Amino acid sequence: MSQQTDTPQGGGAPEATPQTMQLGAARGGFLSQLRVTLARRTEGRGLALLTVVVIAAAILEPVVFTSYQVTLGRVALIGLVALGLTAVILMGELDLSVASTLAVSGVVMASIPDIWLGVLAALATGLIIGAINAFFVVVVGINSFIATLGMLFALRGLAFVLSDEEPVRLSNIDAGIAFGTPLLGPLTPRVLLFIAAFIALQIFLSRVKAGREFYAVGGNRQAAMDAGIPVRRRIFTGFMISGFVAALAGVINTLERTAADPTAGSTVLLASFAAAIIGGVLLNGGRGSVLGTLIGALALGILQVSLTLSGVQVDIQDIFIGVILLLAVITDPANLRAALAGVRSSFRSREKAQTPV
Amino acid sequence: MATKESLTEAIAVAGSPASGGIEKKKFSPLLWIAENGVIVFTIALILFAVIFVNGFASLPNITDVFYRAAPIGIVAVGMTFVVISANYLDLSVVAQVATAAVIMIGISNEYGLLAGFAVATLVAMLYGIVNGVAVGFFKANAVIVTLSTTFIGLGVLRWLSGGSIFFGPEDGPIRAFGQASLGPVPASALLLIVITVILWFVLNRTTFGFAVRAYGSNKEATRLAGVNTTLVVIGAFVITALAAMIGGFALAAFSNTAVSSMSDGYEFRALAAIIIGGTSVFGGKGSVLRTLLGVIFVSVLTNILVLSGIGFGFQQMAIGALIVVAVSVDALARRAAKK
Numbered sequence: 001m002s003q004q005t006d007t008p009q010g011g012g013a014p015e016a017t018p019q020t021m022q023l024g025a026a027r028g029g030f031l032s033q034l035r036v037t038l039a040r041r042t043e044g045r046g047l048a049l050l051t052v053v054v055i056a057a058a059i060l061e062p063v064v065f066t067s068y069q070v071t072l073g074r075v076a077l078i079g080l081v082a083l084g085l086t087a088v089i090l091m092g093e094l095d096l097s098v099a100s101t102l103a104v105s106g107v108v109m110a111s112i113p114d115i116w117l118g119v120l121a122a123l124a125t126g127l128i129i130g131a132i133n134a135f136f137v138v139v140v141g142i143n144s145f146i147a148t149l150g151m152l153f154a155l156r157g158l159a160f161v162l163s164d165e166e167p168v169r170l171s172n173i174d175a176g177i178a179f180g181t182p183l184l185g186p187l188t189p190r191v192l193l194f195i196a197a198f199i200a201l202q203i204f205l206s207r208v209k210a211g212r213e214f215y216a217v218g219g220n221r222q223a224a225m226d227a228g229i230p231v232r233r234r235i236f237t238g239f240m241i242s243g244f245v246a247a248l249a250g251v252i253n254t255l256e257r258t259a260a261d262p263t264a265g266s267t268v269l270l271a272s273f274a275a276a277i278i279g280g281v282l283l284n285g286g287r288g289s290v291l292g293t294l295i296g297a298l299a300l301g302i303l304q305v306s307l308t309l310s311g312v313q314v315d316i317q318d319i320f321i322g323v324i325l326l327l328a329v330i331t332d333p334a335n336l337r338a339a340l341a342g343v344r345s346s347f348r349s350r351e352k353a354q355t356p357v
Numbered sequence: 358m359a360t361k362e363s364l365t366e367a368i369a370v371a372g373s374p375a376s377g378g379i380e381k382k383k384f385s386p387l388l389w390i391a392e393n394g395v396i397v398f399t400i401a402l403i404l405f406a407v408i409f410v411n412g413f414a415s416l417p418n419i420t421d422v423f424y425r426a427a428p429i430g431i432v433a434v435g436m437t438f439v440v441i442s443a444n445y446l447d448l449s450v451v452a453q454v455a456t457a458a459v460i461m462i463g464i465s466n467e468y469g470l471l472a473g474f475a476v477a478t479l480v481a482m483l484y485g486i487v488n489g490v491a492v493g494f495f496k497a498n499a500v501i502v503t504l505s506t507t508f509i510g511l512g513v514l515r516w517l518s519g520g521s522i523f524f525g526p527e528d529g530p531i532r533a534f535g536q537a538s539l540g541p542v543p544a545s546a547l548l549l550i551v552i553t554v555i556l557w558f559v560l561n562r563t564t565f566g567f568a569v570r571a572y573g574s575n576k577e578a579t580r581l582a583g584v585n586t587t588l589v590v591i592g593a594f595v596i597t598a599l600a601a602m603i604g605g606f607a608l609a610a611f612s613n614t615a616v617s618s619m620s621d622g623y624e625f626r627a628l629a630a631i632i633i634g635g636t637s638v639f640g641g642k643g644s645v646l647r648t649l650l651g652v653i654f655v656s657v658l659t660n661i662l663v664l665s666g667i668g669f670g671f672q673q674m675a676i677g678a679l680i681v682v683a684v685s686v687d688a689l690a691r692r693a694a695k696k
Contacts, residue, residue, distance in 0.1 A: 094498075094500070094501075096500070096504075136681060136685065140685045140688055140689065141688045141689070141692060142681070142684045142685055142688045143445075143638065143639075143684075145445050145498075145500045146445060146446075146638050146680070146684050147681060147684065149446075149500070149625075149628070149680070150625075150677045150678070150679075150680035150681035150684070151677065151681065152677070153622070153625040153673055153676060153677035153680070154673065154674045154676075154677025154678050154680075154681070155677070156673055156677075157669075157670045157671060157672065157673025157674035157675075157676075157677060158670065158674055159670070160668070160669060160670030160673065161668065161670035161671055161674065162670075165668070165669065165670060262670075269504075270504065270505070270508050273501065273504070274505075277501070283498050283501065313516065315511075315512045315513075315515040315516040316512060316516055317512075318508045318509070318511065318512035319508070319509050319512035319513060319516070321508065322505040322506065322507075322508035322509035322512060323505070323509060325501065325504070325505035325508075326491065326502065326505040326506065326509070329491070329495075329497040329498060329501045329502060329505070330491055330495045330497050330502075332497065334496075335495045335496045335497050336495070338495070338496040339494055339495045339496060342494065342496075342587065
């Protein structure tokens with residue numbers, strides 16, 4: 001995973017996306033086509049969790065749905081970070097630095113008096129951080145888990161340094177209040193921003209060639225390279241998307257609280273990872289969908305808000321989300337298969353050991 | 358489990374030449390820096406501190422460095438096992454250290470030291486087994502698994518302890534250990550050395566240690582050689598957890614207090630010490646003695662920053678940058694060596 005050589009983009013790179021795989025199997029009538037389609041979907045676990053959470057919330061804390069402004073705001077925050085993660089994880093990489101990116105960009109934004117200039121600077125910060133991450137992963141060749149872990153800590157430090165270890169108040173509080181009022185029907189600007197980001201990424205990953213190549217890069221990097229896909233450039237794009245949306249989440253978070261907290265983002269980190277992974281994005285890359293991430297974000301957002309409304313402390317909320325993430329990563333289809341194969345092979349070897357040679 | 362010799366043979370046969378398990382040494386300066394640079398860097402850093410940093414070369418300060426290095430060091434030498442087994446790291450040591458410290462002081466206050474140790478050991482085993490089963494049996498990603506167990510563990514700890522600070526009795530055995538010293542060397546630093554020696558023995562002189570290193574350099578070959586790799590991974594995480602528990606004890610003894618936030622940043626400091634020491638995050642290569650040197654480097658660096666009045670934020674940036682730079686050197690060296 002450490003070395004990629006950029007092959008020049010030869011004419012007519014084949015589209016090695018999952019969509020093409022369906023064609024061959026789709027001939028056997030509607031039912032079998034449906035079965036194939038369902039087997040290809042990765043959103044099952046996310047949907048199951050969403051169902052459980054919605055039913056539990058409807059019975060125990062129906063306020064979640066009547067005060068949907070709060071719930072949607074939470075979903076938007078978790079979902080934005082999770083969308084960026086989806087782009088990166090699809091390629092088999094990971095961006096742990098999103099939590100600190102959120103904090104740093106928030107502090108950058110609040111430190112600049114002019115609100116629009118601040119937003120621009122914050123988003124630029126996110127892009128730069130994404131580029132730095134990608135540089136270490138693509139050019140230097142470090143595993144993205146470790147590179148972005150180092151960045152997570154370093155950027156947290158940067159947030160403390162820039163903010164003098166105290167929350168930075170937004171100078172233009174009116175902008176924050178305006179940002180929290182409904183703009184289109186009942187939807188506030190932050191929810192609209194999330195919807196826009198969701199649609200944009202959905203179109204990018206399913207309709208744009210560069211986006212569809214993300215799947216190929218994650219599915220089989222060597223094959224993607226041989227097929228002429230500029231793997232290094234795609235990974236750069238992925239990390240910059242992730243940095244950008246994390247910064248956007250930082251902007252939204254800062255506007256919402258009218259202050260930038262240098263410690264922001266640690267709970268969002270866990271929830272957004274849980275959203276992406278339970279939503280079916282395979283950690284090894286190559287499989288997953290933006291829709292699954294949305295489902296995951298909805299489930300975790302509703303869960304968090306209903307726990308908060310029921311008066312459950314933050315510590316216990318952390319336990320809930322931690323358990324969901326642990327279960328999500330264990331029940332990842334590839335991991336389950338590996339575990340089953342391990343059990344089967346150990347049985348087989350025991351049988352072999354018993355038969356005399 | 359097979360004997361060490363037959364294991365070596367089997368892995369040599371099964372492993373591909375590029376795996377790095379058994380390879381010809383070709384001198385490469387970058388590789389030398391990645392593996393042995395820590396000796397030069399540590400000596401240079403100490404010389405720099407002695408000459409340029411006011412107040413470094415005083416006995417109270419050296420003792421203070423030892424006191425602060427001991428808990429991180431114990432955690433880091435334990436976590437070296439997880440890193441060598443090519444499972445990146447155990448993020449949950451941050452929760453493990455704080456949990457152990459709170460249990461040691463909290464339970465020892467009520468039921469005596471032995472009960473405190475017993476409960477702390479059980480909790481450490483639980484951490485090690487949960488992390489180890491998730492990573493070793495379910496083949497889940499170690500970073501994500503330990504990230505979630507960190508939040509679960511810290512959540513439980515804050516919930517049960519209410520985030521309050523626990524104080525040990527002034528005449529208690531934990532306090533006595535925290536204040537005991539041999540000349541300028543505190544007892545906790547001696548404990549670090551004892552743990553390092555024990556873990557060096559486990560890693561370098563036992564079949565289990567050999568299996569950990571073999572698994573780190575080539576998972577599939579080690580499995581084909583007949584090693585129960587699930588147990589190897591669980592073992593690596595259990596050793597890390599037990600070391601983190603003892604690190605928590607040393608940390609609690611240092612101040613005779615315990616609180617859920619006392620070990621913030623330990624996972625990153627321990628990782629920095631391990632990587633700067635020359636243990637590769639790619640797995641297979643490394644030693645606890647190198648980690649010990651890495652701990653000295655990180656502790657002296659932190660001490661210099663503190664003495665120079667540099668704030669908490671810059672310290673974090675320095676440690677984070679150290680991790681990224683050290684891994685970069687290792688990655689570039691390995692690539693250069695392969696060419």
